[in-house]
Amino acid sequence: MNNAPNSYSRTRKRLMAAVASLAVVGTVGAGMLATGTAPVLADAVRVEATQMPSFADVVEHVSPAVVSVKVKAKIQPTADDGSDDQNGFDNLPDNPQLRRFFKEFRGFGDQGGQQFGMRPFNHRNHGNGEPRPVAQGSGFFISEDGYLVTNNHVVSEGSDFTVVTNDGKELDAKLIGTDPRTDLAVLKVDGGGNKFTYVDFADDSKVRIGDWVVAVGNPFGLGGTVTAGIVSARGRDIGAGPYDDFIQIDASVNRGNSGGPTFNLNGQVIGINTAIFSPSGGSVGIAFDIPASTAKQVVQDLMKSGSVQRGWLGVEIQPVTSD
Template identity: 45%
Template sequence: MPASSSRRAVLLAAPGLVLSGCAAQAQRAALPDFADLADQVLPAVVNIAVTGEQSAQIPAELRGTPYERLYRERRGRQQVQGAGSGFVIDPSGLIVTNNHVVGNANRVVVALQDGRELEARVAGTDELTDLALLRVDPRGTSLRAVPWGSSGSLRVGQWVMAAGNPFGLGGSVTTGIVSARKRDINAGPFDDFIQTDAAINPGNSGGPLFNLSGEVIGINTAIYSPSGGSAGIGFATPSDLARGVIEQLRREGRVERGWLGVAVQDNPAENRPGALVQGVERNSPAARAGLRQGDVVVAINAERVETSRALIRSVAGVPPGQTIRLGLLRDGRTQEITVQVGRRPAGTG
């Protein structure tokens, strides 16, 4: 064997597959470098520290005994502290995070990447999507903000970068890919999560998930973890869902959703799209429009309805009072009815 060939660089990519030095170099060149992206977006990523109160937990051995009342009187409500992440969407001081980060907070402090700490006010929260909007006074300066991107264009396998405050360490980024889309993890009626293998840990909640253009395509919200740390399965609320919620919180401080007043399930007919109406509430918008048990909703305003969850999400996005057209299958026949959408009652899951 010639000496030159023995010194040739090789890369064992898989059993039986050998890449030459040139091929290995080309493969490395195809991988993204996230350094410029991190420099671009990290100034808009913030750490959030919260202080709140919660009722003291009664030890099991004291429950139902005469000492339970005494314990409550002495311990009462306890101060608790927590940490999370967020990101600036407006230079004037608007910051997005998770509701579970700030929902019960008495005091919220936002730490910027330049070391400044600013008191924050909760401008609005939405429990059903676990989103919150904070407002800070940047004290005469403009904050660095990041733009929204479209989560609808994401593809499984696409590179993403998560940023935030894992375990209170601050200013951290991790990278990975989109592992799956439209995940339902039973967190709420609007579950539509992006699943990613970018490491997401406690403290990352409310932080942004970026595409390679530096656009926010998700808000890191939950992890699957038997141990409490990252197991390579994280979930982010898609930006296409979050943007509308945040805009309502910005304008009104609350979220109003459309409502029909029906109980639905997926169409039981094999391989058929649609939402089967199982029940109709009395005096609801659906009842007034003539919707019946057994109807299958297959379209809203001529847009196809695939599942019962898709129907719920679509109706929730319609402003209360607006009229929509529902395409139905009833007794084997196709028909269309109009419904004036109502306001989703508070506390409706």
């Protein structure tokens, strides 16, 4: 007799559960009819993987220190066939390999072959004796009072120099000194009391093959441009002379990057872009930098006296002025 109430209770619970299930189904169905969309069943695919490092912070801090360098010269008429006389080789030692390197890698002569990251403009006199564009490259400030570094081959034929900062300001610059043997030069701009953002040289003895690097410069005259890559090799000998000890990088470097800096991820300069190897004239991922250790000593001498003392070679490079 006691089983009847329990049986009734169980039956009642089953009926209530069934009614509740129908109510839920009815609610979902009504929602589908009202909105015309199906319920979201799963999230979109998202892969949680290790992200590549961003160079944005480095670029943001160093870009104001990198400039474009425009060079003009009072030039002499050239031959009717368009050939240049010495192509700016007067200051080079009488070394056929070195002259060939400057001609091919530095882009002074032939239009083909291996190319350097900067090619001078056409050296033609327009007849009025006014300074004409001959080159444009890159550079970077190394002091807040306006000293900056670039390549010797960028400025070697110039008499007037203009520096274009990252924010578009154009400033006249004075040539302090050059060192053709290492292809380095120092310019100075007068900021009128303003202080410039500047960068420092790294200890390149700590640079390892495979390290990330960032190159900043003025390729093809486009203005501030950033490329990234790695250190591909060290101690490269490309037949450039007694200081043939280049850092090879695979960051894209082109004409106009001459004299521009290559940075590590701490925003320090590990090298200065000076040459590329390219059958086509554009970047193929083989660029060469003057190591920071070489550049630092040469630049200090140029800033101090406009010349480089090399007692162990018995050679002194004479100061070069813009007069």
